[in-house]
Amino acid sequence: MITIKNLHASIDGKEILRGLNLTVNTGEVHAIMGPNGAGKSTLASVLAGRDAYEITAGEVIFEGTDLLSLSTEDRAREGLFLAFQYPVEIPGVSNVNFLRTAINEIRAYKGEESLSAKDFMSLVREKSALVELDSKLASRSVNEGFSGGEKKRNEIFQMAMLAPKLAILDETDSGLDIDALRIVANGVNQLKSPENAAIVITHYQRLLDYIVPDFVHVLYKGQIVKTGGKELALELEEKGYDWIKDAHPTV
Amino acid sequence: MANYTEENLAEELENQEYKFGFVTPIDSDTIPIGLSEDVIRLISNKKEEPLWLLEHRLHAYNVWKTMEEPNWAHVKYKKPDFQNIAYYSAPKQSKKYESWDDVDPEMKATMAKLGISMEEQQRLTGVAVDFVMDSVSVATSFKEKLGELGIIFCSFSEAVQNHPDLVRKYMGTVVPTSDNFYAALNNAVFTDGSFCYIPKGVRCPMELSTYFRINAGGTGQFERTLVVADEGSYVSYLEGCTAPQRDENQLHAAVVELIALDNAEIKYSTVQNWYPGDKNGLGGIFNFVTKRGICHTNSKISWTQVETGSAVTWKYPSCILKGDHSIGEFYSVAVTNNYQQADTGTKMIHLGKNTKSTIISKGISAGKSQNSYRGLVQIHKSAKNARNFSQCDSLLMSSECGAHTFPYIECKNSTAKIEHEATTSKIGEDQLFYCKQRGIGEEKAIGLIVNGYCKEVLNQLPMEFAVEAQKLLTISLEGSVG
Numbered sequence: 036m037i038t039i040k041n042l043h044a045s046i047d048g049k050e051i052l053r054g055l056n057l058t059v060n061t062g063e064v065h066a067i068m069g070p071n072g073a074g075k076s077t078l079a080s081v082l083a084g085r086d087a088y089e090i091t092a093g094e095v096i097f098e099g100t101d102l103l104s105l106s107t108e109d110r111a112r113e114g115l116f117l118a119f120q121y122p123v124e125i126p127g128v129s130n131v132n133f134l135r136t137a138i139n140e141i142r143a144y145k146g147e148e149s150l151s152a153k154d155f156m157s158l159v160r161e162k163s164a165l166v167e168l169d170s171k172l173a174s175r176s177v178n179e180g181f182s183g184g185e186k187k188r189n190e191i192f193q194m195a196m197l198a199p200k201l202a203i204l205d206e207t208d209s210g211l212d213i214d215a216l217r218i219v220a221n222g223v224n225q226l227k228s229p230e231n232a233a234i235v236i237t238h239y240q241r242l243l244d245y246i247v248p249d250f251v252h253v254l255y256k257g258q259i260v261k262t263g264g265k266e267l268a269l270e271l272e273e274k275g276y277d278w279i280k281d282a283h284p285t286v
Numbered sequence: 287m288a289n290y291t292e293e294n295l296a297e298e299l300e301n302q303e304y305k306f307g308f309v310t311p312i313d314s315d316t317i318p319i320g321l322s323e324d325v326i327r328l329i330s331n332k333k334e335e336p337l338w339l340l341e342h343r344l345h346a347y348n349v350w351k352t353m354e355e356p357n358w359a360h361v362k363y364k365k366p367d368f369q370n371i372a373y374y375s376a377p378k379q380s381k382k383y384e385s386w387d388d389v390d391p392e393m394k395a396t397m398a399k400l401g402i403s404m405e406e407q408q409r410l411t412g413v414a415v416d417f418v419m420d421s422v423s424v425a426t427s428f429k430e431k432l433g434e435l436g437i438i439f440c441s442f443s444e445a446v447q448n449h450p451d452l453v454r455k456y457m458g459t460v461v462p463t464s465d466n467f468y469a470a471l472n473n474a475v476f477t478d479g480s481f482c483y484i485p486k487g488v489r490c491p492m493e494l495s496t497y498f499r500i501n502a503g504g505t506g507q508f509e510r511t512l513v514v515a516d517e518g519s520y521v522s523y524l525e526g527c528t529a530p531q532r533d534e535n536q537l538h539a540a541v542v543e544l545i546a547l548d549n550a551e552i553k554y555s556t557v558q559n560w561y562p563g564d565k566n567g568l569g570g571i572f573n574f575v576t577k578r579g580i581c582h583t584n585s586k587i588s589w590t591q592v593e594t595g596s597a598v599t600w601k602y603p604s605c606i607l608k609g610d611h612s613i614g615e616f617y618s619v620a621v622t623n624n625y626q627q628a629d630t631g632t633k634m635i636h637l638g639k640n641t642k643s644t645i646i647s648k649g650i651s652a653g654k655s656q657n658s659y660r661g662l663v664q665i666h667k668s669a670k671n672a673r674n675f676s677q678c679d680s681l682l683m684s685s686e687c688g689a690h691t692f693p694y695i696e697c698k699n700s701t702a703k704i705e706h707e708a709t710t711s712k713i714g715e716d717q718l719f720y721c722k723q724r725g726i727g728e729e730k731a732i733g734l735i736v737n738g739y740c741k742e743v744l745n746q747l748p749m750e751f752a753v754e755a756q757k758l759l760t761i762s763l764e765g766s767v768g
């Protein structure tokens with residue numbers, strides 16, 4: 036699905052990713068954990084194509100194509116989805132109008148016809164039920180006046196609507212109470228298939244009680260410094276990140 | 287806008303340039319350049335006007351000569367040379383227009399290109415149109431059908447001939463001749479425009495619209511619109527404007543007067559798309575317009591404008607809330623790109639008791655443009671319990687453009703409640719990135735964000751115009767993020 040090799044990226048001249056390697060195969064769920072400021076969101080942004088970052092070395096192959104040569108929108112159209120840590124508000128643009136535009140842009144890119152209004156609306160009904168998103172939220176302006184939890188749920192709703200090949204969830208669990216967490220995780224699990232994959236960035240192991248990862252990676256100072264199974268998450272929960280820091284003082 | 291989808295929008299955006307920049311190859315009867323009493327007599331004579339109107343013009347000319355071009359607006363431009371403008375230019379017609387069949391085929395083709403359909407039986411939506419090209423009204427549709435209800439909708443010139451009493455009674459009662467430099471000039475040299483009268487208690491069953499077109503070079507357009515809504519009546523009026531692409535600046539100085547008698551309501555919408563000049567600021571229309579309405583008891587006037595065109599715009603659609611319980615509204619979107627300059631806003635003059643006004647202004651500046659909101663809320667002593675709510679938002683699309691707000695409040699009655707909110711924001715990189723991450727391309731993303739930002743105003747427009755306005759907003763901002 037995606038292979039990241041020796042990725043170096045900086046912002047405002049400051050190097051954040053320093054030789055990151057990661058391979059995710061179809062059907063897998065990978066968790067990325069790490070202390071604040073390790074570069075988790077930076078990785079997500081770089082993969083999604085945010086301009087502000089400069090890629091100084093490395094390559095990313097996504098489904099056989101050079102991901103870094105694609106525009107942000109083409110990456111999305113090729114099936115990469117990012118659930119934002121801080122979803123953005125777009126006043127005056129309804130969620131449904133936004134998503135309909137997105138879906139039809141993606142379809143046009145693939146040479147497919149636009150979705151009819153009827154088919155689109157039934158998709159909205161089906162997918163909003165999946166994340167138990169109030170149908171009123173679907174017609175409200177994108178994220179405007181949404182609570183923190185509603186914003187996160189809306190991200191998963193959008194993910195469900197766009198059915199990406201690779202979903203990157205950036206701390207989708209933070210700020211969620213246990214019920215919301217269960218709903219979000221449930222949504223993610225239902226969308227899981229042998230054809231797609233997910234990278235779940237999280238701070239806490241509790242999300243991983245609901246979304247069971249195939250691999251857990253520790254990101255520290257811009258590198259993957261440790262990889263293990265789901266038990267690694269428990270170990271991190273117990274010991275904190277200090278033992279990682281101590282083991283890699285010079286990274 | 288229910289049936290209008292993003293796909294339709296995309297299709298129509300394919301032609302991204304200013305698409306109304308063409309010139310109609312039609313013979314014009316254009317008088318020599320220059321302004322004098324003789325020129326005014328000539329115009330009046332060509333229009334076979336009554337003596338009172340000629341006298342009105344000559345008086346205005348003398349007033350104008352004593353006035354100076356205003357310079358308080360936040361705009362810079364080379365002052366027009368008033369002796370270098372032709373004040374009358376009419377497309378030549380083989381014979382006088384009696385019915386649609388008499389209209390010159392070139393003219394019909396022009397209207398088709400502008401998307402104006404005059405053939406009543408072919409129109410799906412009921413919109414009556416008056417088409418004004420250069421100095422004259424070319425055609426008006428649905429006249430008879432409206433006539434059955436006693437509604438008068440015709441060119442200003444025709445109104446002068448056929449309804450002189452109404453014209454004489456109301457013309458100049460809202461915008462006096464000496465109001466300002468360009469209003470005075472307009473009174474001296476105006477050539478045509480639209481006239482509309484809605485009788486007592488009649489609700490006009492269709493949108494009335496005037497389409498203004500400047501075609502001939504070296505000319506100015508000085509039009510006049512007068513809308514009178516008699517007691518208890520209702521009308522929704524639309525105005526659209528375009529002009530050819532030329533390197534010269536052409537002057538458009540209009541006067542629009544609205545009169546809402548007791549319990550009447552007038553909704554006046556404008557989509558202004560005069561040629562804005564090229565990317566380097568060459569050419570474009572100088573749009574210096576005086577628009578004002580008066581509200582009698584319990585009446586309402588609502589101005590909605592979407593301003594995307596013109597090199598320089600100077601325009602303040604205003605309401606005099608004379609009658610008790612009357613309501614004035616102003617909804618505006620003003621977009622400036624490249625070297626465009628706009629100084630626009632409104633005046634709400636509260637005289638009556640319990641009068642209410644609402645001002646929603648959305649400015650969008652891109653390129654190297656300058657965009658100013660200028661507003662006055664004036665509460666007179668007599669205006670007990672007056673209310674005003676103003677919201678002025680500015681959106682910046684580049685770091686080289688300017689957005690300015692000049693809100694003035696004068697309050698002489700302590701029972702008044704005045705609320706003012708203002709915001710300035712830069713189009714968010716975050717918002718754009720978010721849209722793109724969902725697969726939406728940059729141009730479309732800007733279109734979505736900007737249209738969302740203007741929604742409150744666009745919602746006020748009749749559907750046909752709302753679609754047009756959405757398209758215009760997107761086109762005017764092509765490639766403008768920087």
Ligand SMILES: Nc1ncnc2c1ncn2[C@@H]1O[C@H](COP(=O)(O)OP(=O)(O)O)[C@@H](O)[C@H]1O
Nearest residue numbers: 046047049051070071072073074075076077078
């Ligand atoms: N615009 C920026 N300019 C400079 N440094 C930045 C900028 N954005 C993020 N950083 C730095 O990059 C590092 C990684 O940030 P981030 O990827 O958000 O970490 P995480 O998501 O792992 O908490 C932090 O040290 C942060 O301060």
Ligand SMILES: [Mg+2]
Nearest residue numbers: 075076120206
């Ligand atoms: Mg983060």
